[in-house]
Amino acid sequence: MSTILSEVLQANETYAESFTKGDLALPPARGFAILTCMDARLDPAKYAGLSEGDAHVIRNAGGRASDDAIRSLVISYKLLGTAEWFVIHHTDCGMEFFTDDVIRGLLASSLETAQLGEGGFTDVGEGPGSAEAAYIDWLTISDQAQAVVDDVARIRNHPLVPSRIPVYGYVYDVSTGRLVEIPAATEAGAAT
Numbered sequence: 001m002s003t004i005l006s007e008v009l010q011a012n013e014t015y016a017e018s019f020t021k022g023d024l025a026l027p028p029a030r031g032f033a034i035l036t037c038m039d040a041r042l043d044p045a046k047y048a049g050l051s052e053g054d055a056h057v058i059r060n061a062g063g064r065a066s067d068d069a070i071r072s073l074v075i076s077y078k079l080l081g082t083a084e085w086f087v088i089h090h091t092d093c094g095m096e097f098f099t100d101d102v103i104r105g106l107l108a109s110s111l112e113t114a115q116l117g118e119g120g121f122t123d124v125g126e127g128p129g130s131a132e133a134a135y136i137d138w139l140t141i142s143d144q145a146q147a148v149v150d151d152v153a154r155i156r157n158h159p160l161v162p163s164r165i166p167v168y169g170y171v172y173d174v175s176t177g178r179l180v181e182i183p184a185a186t187e188a189g190a191a192t
């Protein structure tokens with residue numbers, strides 16, 4: 001068994017031994033949802049004070065308002081009653097370090113993990129790669145604050161999202177653990 005697999009299963013065994021949350025309701029008790037990045041340095045349960053059953057947390061690369069993130073948010077309110085949403089990106093996000101062209105080139109070259117150096121990512125693997133990457137919008141980020149505004153605005157303007165739900169826009173600072181509001185985003189996401 002891989003070390004990672006055994007570590008995870010052991011940790012789960014320990015968690016389950018003292019588990020006391022078996023009777024939680026399905027809808028999130030505190031009625032809100034967070035869309036945030038998958039970055040390993042971010043722990044939404046800790047930075048936003050969540051316990052099991054409190055809130056929906058939707059994560060992807062960048063915390064972007066992709067079609068699939070919106071699918072989850074719509075289910076979150078329509079079926080499970082959330083009434084306030086957060087879009088939380090963060091400083092030093094990996095999505096700022098490449099473009100669509102870069103990742104398409106890397107994946108066309110090989111499927112090995114690329115190396116990150118001074119000049120950005122370079123591919124060091126054996127081919128073949130795949131041209132399939134050309135068909136994916138990777139939703140990379142060139143300006144983090146603007147990306148939060150864009151994602152909040154996309155959610156706000158989506159025809160399946162009711163105007164009563166406020167959408168707040170923040171950037172989590174990975175060096176301080178602090179949430180920093182992006183006022184233009186929160187303004188764009190205001191409920192009406």
Ligand SMILES: [Zn+2]
Nearest residue numbers: 037039093094
């Ligand atoms: Zn990130």
